[in-house]
Amino acid sequence: MQTYWGIDLGGTKIEGAILSAPSPDAVVIRKRIATEADKGYEHIISQVARLVDMLKAETGYQPDRIGFGTPGTFDPRLKVMKGSNTTSMNGRNMPLDLEKALGTAVAIANDANCFALAEATLGAVPEVAPDYRCVFGVIMGTGVGGGVVFRGHDGVPFVQNGLQGIGGEWGHNILEENGYSCYCGKQGCNEQVFSGPALQRFYKDISGDERNLKEILARHEAGTDPYASQTIDRLLEYFGRAISTIINFMDPDAIVLGGGVGNIDLLYTEGVERAKKYVFNNGVIDTHILKPKLGDSAGVFGAAML
Structure with missing residues (x-):
């Protein structure tokens, strides 16, 4: 079955969701854990991997690709994060590090872009x-x-x-x-x-x-x-x-x-x-x-x- 995997990576919590279809009514599972950002960048990556493992274990599904919404932005020229209020992310190649930790392709965008994409595809915009x-x-x-x-x-x-x-x-x-x-x-x-x-x-x-x-x-x-x-x-x-x-x-x-x-x-x-x-x-x-x-x-x- 085609599934859609998303991770909302915030400064205090990391939320993961799997959708069975591009619809807000097609949620298979949603789960949150603490980011524990004060423990550093590598710990944040390990928390993401922990959450993804939990989603896999509880559903039996495997992702082909995972989308990430993050604070700050990924500079495609310099290949590093910048402008994040979770400052340990800045200067790091987060997409590459996530792919290594998860063994899965990832897509990454700023959290405001994720908000816009969600409302454009699943939220307020399609109605009008x-x-x-x-x-x-x-x-x-x-x-x-x-x-x-x-x-x-x-x-x-x-x-x-x-x-x-x-x-x-x-x-x-x-x-x-x-x-x-x-x-x-x-x-x-x-x-x-x-x-x-x-x-x-x-x-x-x-x-x-x-x-x-x-x-x-x-x-x-x-x-x-x-x-x-x-x-x-x-x-x-x-x-x-x-x-x-x-x-x-x-x-x-x-x-x-x-x-x-x-x-x-x-x-x-x-x-x-x-x-x-x-x-x-x-x-x-x-x-x-x-x-x-x-x-x-x-x-x-x-x-x-x-």
């Missing part, structure tokens, strides 16, 4: 744009990122990793000159404007109070806190600017908003209205701006679809 040619997946949470999926001439979707492995890296475009400093070395990146921590930092800077984003949103909706309203207005305005750049240079059929900030309903109404001011299309946006459908399954399902 089944004949899509391009989908952009946005992550707006603790960090900000993105992934790009195209449908090839053969009808098969593929992730656009790019020449340097940075395809879809939307989170680190400069949005606000002289804004908050980012670990990437720039200031005012998308991530430092409307990620959850950046919005909370902005609120604290203007109000003197420390509140989480859920509280800030509730205070804005209640109309009781002008600082909260200023923070949410900042989110909507800068989201509109940032999302317009995706539409202008890619014109995707759909954009799916993932991550905790992506749960804010105002993004799909007022946020889209703000974007209309900046889109080079006479104020018209026909792009589907969608909530994700797969929840925390997106990472492992997208890895399997690789």
